[in-house]
Amino acid sequence: MIVRDNVIRTKSYAFAIRIVNAYKFLIDSKKEYVLTKQMLRSGTAVGALVAEAHYAQSSADFVSKMSIALKEANETCYWLNLLKDTDYLEQQAYDSLSADCNELVALLVSIVKSVKSSITK
Structure with a gap:
């Protein structure tokens, strides 16, 4: 695996915590349940x-899991x-969460490309 794996693990875990906190806030204060659950x-x-990718069975398995993580990150940016x-999330909260989400997308794209290119060599 690549060195960035530790960075992506740390950042994706921290992002999950922020998402859980945003979820709790939106449920409590805005009473929005459907989009927030997504x-x-x-x-x-x-x-x-x-x-899960940390213990992948092969490079192909690692790429597959990281590619799915990339899709999930992209979906999160959409939500x-x-x-x-739709005015459920204020601009400041959005800017911060969106920046983190976009950073994860960029890291995952880089990891997937890097590992794919090393597999084909």
């Missing part, structure tokens, strides 16, 4: 898939955008 599922799935554009 954000919770995809946002916490990123870290779970990264953790964050929708929550902001």
Whole structure:
């Protein structure tokens, strides 16, 4: 595995905590349950898939799990955008969560590309 694996594990776990806290806030204060639940599922799935990839059975298995984590991160960005554009999520909270989400997407894209290119060599 690559050195960035530790960075992605740390950042994806921290992001999951932020997503859980945002979920609790939106449920309590905005009484929004459907979109928020989708954000919770995809946002916490990123870290779970990264953790699972740590013990992947092969490079192909690692790439597969990280690729699914990338899809979940991208989906989370979608839910964050929708929550902001429907006035459930305030701009400041959105900016912060969105920046973290976009950083995860960029890291995962880099990891997947890097490992795929090392497999084909």
